[in-house]
Amino acid sequence: MKIAIAKNGDNVSEHFGHAKEFLVVDVENQKEIAREIATPPQGEHVPGAMPHWIASLGANLVITGGIGQRASQMLRDGGVNVACVPPLSVEKTLRAFLDNSLEIVGDQCSHDHSSL
Secondary structure, rough: OEEEEEEEOOEEOOHHHHOOEEEEEEEEEEEEEEEEEEEEOOOOOOOOOOHHHHOOOOEEEEEEOOHHHHHHHHHHHHHEEEOOOOOEEEEHHHHHHOOOOOOEOOOOOOOOOOOO
């Protein structure tokens, strides 16, 4: 399994689309096998670009603080599950995922995206 944790600095990004980078972790039998930092393509914001990019990394799961309905659906349509989590550091989030104690609060944001 490959997970991609949206991050800004040392913390899980509060919003998928605003993540500066992703910690991409290969996991087998609930153990970390490999990790890398992946930086999203820069440039003009194109709807759907980030979900397609995440899928191209081979991720099976995105962990983020929040995500819009459209991006969440696009990820799921591409075979990538989505988990929204409370604000934590990336390392604490990864440890909680690995020991099956990660608190998942949903699969999309609760705030309004109509003005974005």
